[in-house]
Amino acid sequence: MYQEIILDHYKNPHGRGLREPYDGESFQVNPTCGDEVTLRVRLAGETIEDVSYEGQGCSISQAATSVLTDLVVGRTVGEATRTMDAFVELMQGRGAVEPDEDVLEDGVAFAGVAKYPARVKCALLGWMAFKDAVNRAGISLPGNGASGSERQGVQS
Amino acid sequence: MYQEIILDHYKNPHGRGLREPYDGESFQVNPTCGDEVTLRVRLAGETIEDVSYEGQGCSISQAATSVLTDLVVGRTVGEATRTMDAFVELMQGRGAVEPDEDVLEDGVAFAGVAKYPARVKCALLGWMAFKDAVNRAGISLPGNGASGSERQGVQS
C-alpha cells in the first residue's frame, strides 16, 4: 500500500500550512486514532483558489491531503465534487474499483489503501475537511463523500 | 416426586383457612409463578398455638404448608426453628441429604422434590411465610431458613 507516490507526498506535502484569507475552515478528527486536520478553502466565485491545511496524522492521511490540494486547487467546486466522489468510491471499493488516472492523477496511488479498511478513514480525513470547509464557505457540496452515515469526524 | 403423602396433604390440607386472633401475619409470593400464601401465627408465650393460612399454589407448595402446620403447631418457636432448618437443608440438598423422619415426619416425603430445583421454591413458600410471620409477632427466628440470599418472596 505504501506506493512511492504516497511516501513522496508524505515527505514533501503540497500546499501545507494555514493561509489567510479564506472563506471556509474545517477541523476534523479521526475518533479512533486522534489524527486531526484543519483545512481552509479560499474561493473565487465557483473556483477553488487555494486550499491550505495543517494537522497531525499518518502517512496516508497526510499524503491524501497533499494530493487533494493538487486535485482541487484551480478547479471549480463542481469539478472538485466529481473528483471527490471518484476518490471516495475508490477508497470504499475494497480494492475492486479501477481508478481513473485522468480524474484522480496521483490519487490512483491510494488504490492499495482501499484494501485496508482501517486506513480508509485516514485517506478520507482531508476530504471530509474539504467538503465541510466548502460547505462553510456557503456552497453546498452534494455527492456521496460525506453523507450522515459516513460522517467520521468532529467539527468545531 | 409426587409421593402419596404429598398428594394426600394437597387434597386434604391440614389447618387451612385464616383464623383470628393471631400475633403475626405474612404474605409471600413466588415471583416466578405468582403463587402466593398468606399465613398467620398465634403464639402463647414461646409456644406456637395455631398456624392458619390461605393461598393459591401448586401441589407442592400447598402440601408443604399443610405439613408445616403439623410440624410446628404445639411446639416452641425454638423447636420449630430446628425443624425448619432441617426442612430447608433437605430441600436445598439436591437429593443428597438423608431426611430424619423423627424430625420431619411427613416432611420426608419432600426428599424427591429436592431433585427439582425449580420446585424447591414451591416447597419453601409456606416456610418463608411462617418465618416472617413469627418475626412479625415479635420473635426473631434465627436459622438458615431465609437469609438475605435466599429471600424468595415479597412481603406486604
Added chain:
Amino acid sequence: MTAVRSDTAPLDVAALRADFPILSRTVRDGKPLVYLDSGATSQRPRQVLDAERRFLETSNAAVHRGAHQLAEEATDAYENARAAIAEFVGAIPGELVFTKNATEGINLVAYALSNSATAGPEMARFTLSAGDEVVVTEMEHHANLVPWQQLCQRTGATLRWFGVTDEGRLDLSNLDELVTERTKVVAFTHQSNVLGTVNPVRTLVERANRVGALTVLDACQSVPHAPVNLPALGVDFAVFSGHKMLGPSGVGVLYGRRELLEAMPPFLTGGSMIELVRMEGSTFAPPPQRFEAGVPMTSQAVGLGAAVDYLTAVGMDRIAAHEHTLTEAALAGLGAIPGVRVIGPTDLADRGGAVSFVVDGVHPHDVGQVLDGLGVAVRVGHHCAWPLHRRLGVPASVRASFYLYNDLSDVDVLVSGVREAQRFFGVAS
C-alpha cells in the same frame, strides 16, 4: 448466500431437526425431548454454532478498534452480520443497534428519553415531564412494561395502558381517549408471548403519529416466526432478541428510524461510541456506534447473522405457515379436553404459535411437572406477563410454543400429556 424459499411448501421437519444437536437428546430417564419452549428461548442449528466457532478460530479480534488483519476481518464479519440482519427485517444497517437482548433495547430508548432532559436544548423534543403520558398495554412482557414504569418514575410522566378483552385481544375501544396530545410514547407488543395475539400495529401507529407520539414495538415474538418488515410497519423503534430466533444468547437488536437515532442522546457510554473525549466533556459518534459502548458481543452478532441466513433459506413464510398448522392442531387438541381452557384467541386470524392454557384442578406447575416427566418441555408460570395473568383471572398458566423444528407428533405428545396430568391428579372426566 443461501437460496431463499418464498414458497409455502411444507417444511421437512425431520431434515431440519437433524441440524439441531440438542433435539436428539433424551431427558428424564430416556424420554425423547419434545421442546415446546421456543417462546422462552430457541435452540440453535449447527450452522449457527459453526459460524460462531469459525469466527472465533480464525478472525476473533476487537472490532472497530484495530488496524491489523484480524481486526479488519472481525470488523467485516460484525458489520456484515448487521447488514444481513437489517435486510432480514427490511431495514438499513445504520438503523440497527446491537444490544445484549431485547430488554436492553427497550431500556436504551427509555433512558435516552430521560437523558435528553440534561443533554442540551436540541434534545428537548425527546424530553418527558409531569403531564406527559406513556401508553402501554396490559398484555406486555415485563420487558416492555417495567422500563416504562421506571421512565415515568424518573420523569414524572404518567403510565396508561390499553386493556385486554376476555378473548385476549387488545381493547382498542378507548384508543382516542388513551392516546392523546399528552402521549409521548406508545409501546406495545407485536405478538403476545402468552396469548399468541398479533396486535394491529397499523391502527396504533396511525393514532400515535396523529398525536406525535413515538412508537416502540416489541417484536421479540414476531420477527422469529413470520416475515416482518419493520420500516413498512411504520414504527419508530422495535426490538428483538437473537436467542429466540436460532441465534446466540447475549445479542439483541434495537431498530430505530435513522432520523431518531441520529438525534437521540446516548445511553451506555464508554469506548467506541465517542467522537471526541476530553476530561471536561465528550461528544459522540453517529449511530449505530453511538449506542454500542464497549467491546460488543462480536461472535454473537456473527452467529445471529448466520441464524437469519438459516431462517431465510428455510423461508419465513413457510415457517409461519408451519406454525399455523401446529397452533391449529394444538388449539383443537387441547380444546377437545374437558377441563382445559386456552387463554388467548382460539380463532387463528392474527394469532401466532404460543398456546397458553389452564387445567381445572391442576396447578400449572403440576401440569408442567407431569409433562416434563414425559419429556415435554413447556413453560409454566406467568411468563413475565404477570398483569396479563391477573387480568385473565389466573395466577399462572402452561405455555406451549412452537418453532420450525416441531411437528404434529409433538402436539400429540403435549395433548396426551395434559390428559395424563388430569388422570394423575384425579380430575379427568
Added chain:
Amino acid sequence: MTAVRSDTAPLDVAALRADFPILSRTVRDGKPLVYLDSGATSQRPRQVLDAERRFLETSNAAVHRGAHQLAEEATDAYENARAAIAEFVGAIPGELVFTKNATEGINLVAYALSNSATAGPEMARFTLSAGDEVVVTEMEHHANLVPWQQLCQRTGATLRWFGVTDEGRLDLSNLDELVTERTKVVAFTHQSNVLGTVNPVRTLVERANRVGALTVLDACQSVPHAPVNLPALGVDFAVFSGHKMLGPSGVGVLYGRRELLEAMPPFLTGGSMIELVRMEGSTFAPPPQRFEAGVPMTSQAVGLGAAVDYLTAVGMDRIAAHEHTLTEAALAGLGAIPGVRVIGPTDLADRGGAVSFVVDGVHPHDVGQVLDGLGVAVRVGHHCAWPLHRRLGVPASVRASFYLYNDLSDVDVLVSGVREAQRFFGVAS
C-alpha cells in the same frame, strides 16, 4: 475441578498455544500470526469453545424461568459459572452481576446512583446533586470516564480527576484536596490499559473510605493477568470483561459489595429481575437477579466459567510472572532502539504487561501497518484513553500487550519489526 498450580514454574507456552486454534493461522501472505493485542481482546482456548458448545448442544434453555429438565440444567450451569468466577476473584456468588461487558458494569453503577434520586427516600444515601463530586483519573479508559461525565451531567455533580506524572504514574500529591467530604465516588483503574501502570488501590480506598465515598475499580486489565482478590482490595465495586480473560465476548462482570447491591435501585428493568409486577408499579428481586434483566448471556457465562477454570489450572501467579518476563524483554528491546520512546513506567514495579510507545518520525498507524505486514498484531491509536495521550503529548501510540500464549520470540519479532518500520520510513539511525 482442574488442579491449581500456585508455583511459579515457567509456562510451557508451546503446549498452551496448542489450545488456541487461532494462533496457528497465518496472516498477510503466510506470515505466522504474532498476536500482541490481548489488551484489546484475548483469544480463546478450545476448552472454552468446547464448554460453550457442549452447553448449547445439551442444556440450552432460558435460565431462572423454566421448570423442565433443560431449564434446570441451564440454570445450574449458569449459576455454577457465577460461583466459579466469584471464587476466582475471592467473592461470593451473590456479589457478582453478569453484564454484557465491563462498560455496562460501570454504567450500571452510574445509573443506579442517578436513579436513586427518584427511587424512594431510602435511596437518599446514593443520591448525587450539585456540590457533590466524582473523582476519576486522567489515565482512565473512556469506559471509566464518560459514564461519570454523564452521571455528573444528569445530577449536577462535578467531575474532578487525578493527574498523571511524566513517568505515567498517578499523581497523588493532591489526594486530600481532590477526595474530600464532597466526593461521592472515586473511580479508577487498577492497571492502565495503555501504560501498564498498576495503581495504589489501598491508598485510594483508604482516602475514599475516610470521606465516605464509594470506590469503583476498573479491573479489566488486572483480573485477567494477575491474582486479584476484590474483597481484599476493599473496593465497593469492580468490573471486568470476559473477552479479555480467554472468555467469550458479550459477558462482563460487576462485583459489588453485597450490602450495596442489596440497597441499590435497579438499572435495566424487565423480566427475571422483578419481585412483583402490577400495572401500577413493580418491586424488585434481591441481587444479583435485580441487576440481570432479560434472558442473560447464558452460554457466555458458562464459557467464562470455563475460562477461569483454565486460568486457575495454569496458575495466575505463573501468568503474572510470565508476563513480567515478556514486559521486561519488550522494555529492554524497544528501549534500545534510538528514536523509540516508551510511554509509561520503564521500571517493572507495579507495572503490568502493556507496553505503549511512539517512534520518532513514524506515525503509530504506519508503525502498526508495517508490523501488520510482518504478521504482528498490535493496537494503534489512543486505545480509548484519549485524555491520557493528550496529557503525555502524543496524539496516538503503538501498544503491544501480552498474555500467557506469547513468548520471547514474539517480543523479538516486535522489536525487529519496529526497526523495519524505521528503515522503511527512513528514520533509522
